[in-house]
Amino acid sequence: MAFNLYYYAAPATFYGLAGRLIPWFAWGSAVLAAIGLYIGFFVAPTDFQQGEAYRVIFIHVPAAWMGMFIYLVMAFWSAIGLAFKTRLSFMMARALAPTGAMFTFISLWTGALWGKPMWGTWWVWDARLTSTLILLFLYIGILALWAAIDDRNRGDKAGALLTLIGAVNVPIIYFSVQWWNTLHQGASIKPSGTSMDEIMLAGMLIMAAAAWFYAIAAALTRVRTIILERERHTDWVKRILEQ
Amino acid sequence: MQWASLSDFWAMGGYGLYVWGSYLVTFAAIVLEIILLRHGHKDTLRRLRRMRRWEEQ
Numbered sequence: 171m172a173f174n175l176y177y178y179a180a181p182a183t184f185y186g187l188a189g190r191l192i193p194w195f196a197w198g199s200a201v202l203a204a205i206g207l208y209i210g211f212f213v214a215p216t217d218f219q220q221g222e223a224y225r226v227i228f229i230h231v232p233a234a235w236m237g238m239f240i241y242l243v244m245a246f247w248s249a250i251g252l253a254f255k256t257r258l259s260f261m262m263a264r265a266l267a268p269t270g271a272m273f274t275f276i277s278l279w280t281g282a283l284w285g286k287p288m289w290g291t292w293w294v295w296d297a298r299l300t301s302t303l304i305l306l307f308l309y310i311g312i313l314a315l316w317a318a319i320d321d322r323n324r325g326d327k328a329g330a331l332l333t334l335i336g337a338v339n340v341p342i343i344y345f346s347v348q349w350w351n352t353l354h355q356g357a358s359i360k361p362s363g364t365s366m367d368e369i370m371l372a373g374m375l376i377m378a379a380a381a382w383f384y385a386i387a388a389a390l391t392r393v394r395t396i397i398l399e400r401e402r403h404t405d406w407v408k409r410i411l412e413q
Numbered sequence: 414m415q416w417a418s419l420s421d422f423w424a425m426g427g428y429g430l431y432v433w434g435s436y437l438v439t440f441a442a443i444v445l446e447i448i449l450l451r452h453g454h455k456d457t458l459r460r461l462r463r464m465r466r467w468e469e470q
Binding site: 284384398 | 415416422425426427428430431432434435436438439442443446447450451453454457458461462464465
């Protein structure tokens with residue numbers, strides 16, 4: 171059977187599909203996190219420069235990646251929603267934002283706790299940290315905008331517009347360590363190769379996969395709630411409510 | 414494995430506060446989101462059912 175995109179793009183069918191996918195992503199995330207944490211704490215050696223403090227990177231780097239990546243996915247759905255007026259697109263954007271904000275907060279928090287012993291300060295206004303803080307403010311701003319506009323369609327469009335304007339910040343975060351002289355270290359993983367110990371890298375990538383799975387499970391759970399709310403007058407939702 | 418004892422593990426080579434402070438807050442944020450997500454879904458179902466009963470009367 172061919173995968174019919176239009177079939178699954180209908181909120182009614184997507185609601186069921188998401189419901190079946192959530193347990194797989196949720197348990198997948200739990201298993202990956204268990205493996206990643208085991209490697210991170212019991213297999214990966216002590217760093218010769220940073221001692222044990224480096225173990226923060228097993229959450230810091232995946233959280234920072236997710237904060238940026240979720241924003242790009244939101245921008246993608248916002249653009250699709252504005253261009254094609256597809257109902258599910260705006261719902262996906264709304265479902266992703268709180269999880270993206272949470273990961274961005276975690277990246278800032280863990281960065282501060284790593285920075286204190288390593289740099290001697292919780293915070294510094296360098297390009298990487300400042301642009302990441304702007305990312306968190308963008309998430310909060312978009313969520314506040316949605317909350318403030320009662321008219322759902324206007325809220326969708328205004329939020330999508332703000333998301334797209336703010337998307338310019340993501341490449342700024344990513345390339346900030348190259349463009350400016352930052353206190354934050356450069357990327358350890360580049361297309362040309364990695365400068366990390368292999369087992370440390372493995373732990374970090376597995377934790378990143380766990381964060382991916384978690385974000386998908388969280389966004390699908392949230393989008394189901396949004397679909398119910400928005401489709402409450404349709405027959406299929408009425409049937410669910412009667413169960 | 415590099416830990417001689419459990420207290421050695423908690424100490425994290427003197428960086429315990431920073432390492433565990435990071436992991437604890439991350440764990441708390443994720444648990445909070447999961448609670449809010451579950452509560453949100455159940456709450457929405459309950460509210461929509463109530464609205465529906467009210468509309469039918």
